[in-house]
Amino acid sequence: MNTITKTLLVSLLLCLAISNAQAQERKKELALTGGFATKITDPIVPEPSHGFHLGVNLYNRNAGKFSADAQFSLNYTADRRGSTNRLTINALYGVRMYFSSLENNTRVFMNLLAGFAFRNETGDDFTENIPDIGYSGGLYLENGRYLFGVSVDAPTNVIFKLGYTF
Numbered sequence: 001m002n003t004i005t006k007t008l009l010v011s012l013l014l015c016l017a018i019s020n021a022q023a024q025e026r027k028k029e030l031a032l033t034g035g036f037a038t039k040i041t042d043p044i045v046p047e048p049s050h051g052f053h054l055g056v057n058l059y060n061r062n063a064g065k066f067s068a069d070a071q072f073s074l075n076y077t078a079d080r081r082g083s084t085n086r087l088t089i090n091a092l093y094g095v096r097m098y099f100s101s102l103e104n105n106t107r108v109f110m111n112l113l114a115g116f117a118f119r120n121e122t123g124d125d126f127t128e129n130i131p132d133i134g135y136s137g138g139l140y141l142e143n144g145r146y147l148f149g150v151s152v153d154a155p156t157n158v159i160f161k162l163g164y165t166f
Contacts, residue, residue, distance in 0.1 A: 029061040031147055033163035039077050039086075040156040049086070051077035053159045059096055061165070069096040069111050071136060075157055087120040088154055090134035106143045113137070117154050 032055070039049035055073030071092045078085045094113035100106065117134030121127070138151025138161070147163035 027060070027062050029059055029165050031057040031059070031163045031165040033057065033073075033147065033161045035159045035161035037075050037077055037153070037157045037159045040152075040158060047082055047084075048080045049077040049084075050080065051075065051086075051157075053153070053157075053161060055161070055163075057163075062102060063096070063098060064102055065098055067096045067098070069094055069113060071113055073136070073153070075153055075159065077157060082123070084121060084123045086155065088132075088134070089118045090136065090154060091116045092134050092136055094136075106141065108139075108141055110139045111137065111151075119155060 033053065034055075035053040037051045037053045039047075041048060053073060053075050055071055057069060057071045059069045060067040071090065073090045073092070075088045075090070076086065092113035092115035094111060094115075096109050096111040099108045099110075113134075113136045115134050117132040119128075119130040119132050121130070132154065134154040136151050136153045138149050138159075140147060140149030140151075140161075142148075142165070145165050147161070147165060149161045149163075151159050151161060153159050
């Protein structure tokens with residue numbers, strides 16, 4: 001394995017280990033998300049890009065106000081008129097803050113996450129593999145086992161997410 005793959009794997013395992021160590025007695029949930037991604041365009045050179053998001057979050061569903069949140073995700077966008085494709089793999093860790101009480105079946109929350117990202121950008125005449133800093137911040141609605149939300153993820157994508165928790 002190359003160095004970037006090893007770093008990504010170690011980051012993911014570290015996030016999961018820290019998350020599990022902090023909540024030994026608490027019930028952890030796994031949320032699988034998918035969604036539509038669109039690049040936030042530069043006003044000087046507007047080039048629309050669209051794609052998809054796939055992600056997995058590990059968190060404490062029974063938290064009162066705050067919970068740790070670990071995310072492993074893949075974001076892909078392709079330029080509509082150009083030939084540039086961007087694939088970003090994120091291993092993120094951060095906090096989830098609930099706005100509604102634990103007793104509610106419908107909960108509203110936001111999360112702020114940061115960590116390691118690996119970006120692969122390809123075009124007609126170039127290919128770049130870039131280790132980077134990843135981030136994600138969003139606002140979500142969790143109703144029973146279903147999850148709906150919108151987030152801003154690295155590298156400057158707005159993502160509309162749908163998910164299911166286990």
